[in-house]
Amino acid sequence: MSISITLLAQLIAFVLMIWLVNKYLWAPLSALMEARRKKIADGLSASERGKHELKLAQERSTELLREAKDKANDIIAQANSRSNQILEEARDNAKTEAERIVAQANTEIDREVNRAKEELRTQVADVAATGAERILKREVTDKDHESAISDLIARI
Amino acid sequence: MATENAGGGPVEYIQHHLTNLSVGEGFWQLNLDTVFFSILLGAVLVLVAMRIGRSLRAETPNGLQNAAEGVLEFVDDQVRDSFGGRVPKIVAPLALTVLLWVWLMNFMDLIPVDLLPAIASGLGVEYLKVVPTTDLNTTLAMAIFVFALTIYYSIKVKGLGGYIKMFLFHPFGKFLIPLNIVMTAIDEIAKPISLALRLFGNMFAGELVFLLIALLTLGASISASLLIWFPLQVVLDMAWIAFHILIITLQAFIFMVLTIVYIAMAHTQDDH
Numbered sequence: 001m002s003i004s005i006t007l008l009a010q011l012i013a014f015v016l017m018i019w020l021v022n023k024y025l026w027a028p029l030s031a032l033m034e035a036r037r038k039k040i041a042d043g044l045s046a047s048e049r050g051k052h053e054l055k056l057a058q059e060r061s062t063e064l065l066r067e068a069k070d071k072a073n074d075i076i077a078q079a080n081s082r083s084n085q086i087l088e089e090a091r092d093n094a095k096t097e098a099e100r101i102v103a104q105a106n107t108e109i110d111r112e113v114n115r116a117k118e119e120l121r122t123q124v125a126d127v128a129a130t131g132a133e134r135i136l137k138r139e140v141t142d143k144d145h146e147s148a149i150s151d152l153i154a155r156i
Numbered sequence: 157m158a159t160e161n162a163g164g165g166p167v168e169y170i171q172h173h174l175t176n177l178s179v180g181e182g183f184w185q186l187n188l189d190t191v192f193f194s195i196l197l198g199a200v201l202v203l204v205a206m207r208i209g210r211s212l213r214a215e216t217p218n219g220l221q222n223a224a225e226g227v228l229e230f231v232d233d234q235v236r237d238s239f240g241g242r243v244p245k246i247v248a249p250l251a252l253t254v255l256l257w258v259w260l261m262n263f264m265d266l267i268p269v270d271l272l273p274a275i276a277s278g279l280g281v282e283y284l285k286v287v288p289t290t291d292l293n294t295t296l297a298m299a300i301f302v303f304a305l306t307i308y309y310s311i312k313v314k315g316l317g318g319y320i321k322m323f324l325f326h327p328f329g330k331f332l333i334p335l336n337i338v339m340t341a342i343d344e345i346a347k348p349i350s351l352a353l354r355l356f357g358n359m360f361a362g363e364l365v366f367l368l369i370a371l372l373t374l375g376a377s378i379s380a381s382l383l384i385w386f387p388l389q390v391v392l393d394m395a396w397i398a399f400h401i402l403i404i405t406l407q408a409f410i411f412m413v414l415t416i417v418y419i420a421m422a423h424t425q426d427d428h
Contacts, residue, residue, distance in 0.1 A: 004185040005184050010190065010288075010298070025205035026249040028212060
């Protein structure tokens with residue numbers, strides 16, 4: 001139970017043990033744990049960054065969507081006004097066309113009426129002359145009745 | 157059993173158990189059992205460490221690696237708590253070695269006191285003391301190494317002048333220099349001595365209690381009184397083992413914490 005050379009042996013054993021424990025247990029295991037800690041920290045920060053980016057992207061997408069909706073509304077409104085305009089123009093065109101056609105038809109009718117009147121007039125004169133011939137039962141020379149017939153025509 | 161051929165006396169029994177297997181005389185006495193068992197346990201520790209090291213997995217640690225990581229983290233926390241700033245590289249492995257190795261050596265105390273010596277005597281080895289930490293040489297060797305480290309770091313951090321100044325002016329200021337030297341020297345020497353004696357004392361006393369419990373039925377013949385003494389012995393043994401599990405763990409932990417604290421104290425600047 002006294003201090004002896006055993007102490008030196010145990011001292012050497014102790015130092016050797018520290019070296020061995022460090023080499024085979026502490027160093028590899030703590031390096032592994034440090035690497036794992038770093039990996040986890042990196043992963044967490046990456047996920048945080050990802051979350052942030054997702055939020056930004058969502059904001060951006062809603063903004064884009066709103067812009068697109070606005071633009072679409074603009075385009076629809078523009079198209080509507082354009083179609084109204086086209087419709088208006090077409091209506092106007094149709095109206096003038098119709099008026100033109102009606103006016104043309106009217107003049108046609110007028111001309112036709114005048115022509116008919118003229119024709120009727122000459123035919124009535126012929127009928128009157130024939131009637132008169134028959135009433136008189138005699139030949140009336142053209143010379144004699146020229147004036148009377150023209151007078152008749154004028155009166156019809 | 158060894159005790160039987162020693163005549164069965166309780167004194168001889170205990171003395172026999174407290175004698176190391178040794179070669180050499182006086183200062184040159186080498187306790188073979190102490191050295192053998194401490195190296196054997198160290199080898200076990202290193203082999204287990206190598207086994208863990210071979211199958212290290214960062215993603216899916218298995219059972220043994222989990223346990224090792226838990227212990228390692230525990231030691232690392234202790235070290236970080238004690239050191240304010242940068243920790244020297246040797247401290248954490250040193251603390252881990254102390255905790256595991258001392259615990260293993262203490263654990264030898266839980267093996268029935270007569271088992272290994274009985275086997276040894278069967279093999280022709282007369283004396284065997286199986287718990288290396290009940291040998292003052294072991295605990296003092298570790299304490300001296302820790303002490304050397306504290307001196308090294310004291311001088312490294314404070315400088316040689318600062319270290320000497322600590323001796324000259326420490327407890328009472330500059331007017332009582334001779335007293336200061338004595339006080340600080342006692343203060344410093346007390347650290348390794350108390351560190352070594354605490355562990356040694358606890359383990360030695362624990363071993364002694366096991367021996368005393370074993371004495372209850374030592375050499376008893378088959379008789380009616382054995383019906384009382386034998387159950388009592390079993391109950392006492394179990395109670396002391398249960399308690400001693402705490403003690404061996406606690407002593408290993410205390411040795412580790414004090415090792416860390418002493419080296420950490422060496423790193424503190426003079427707080428005058």
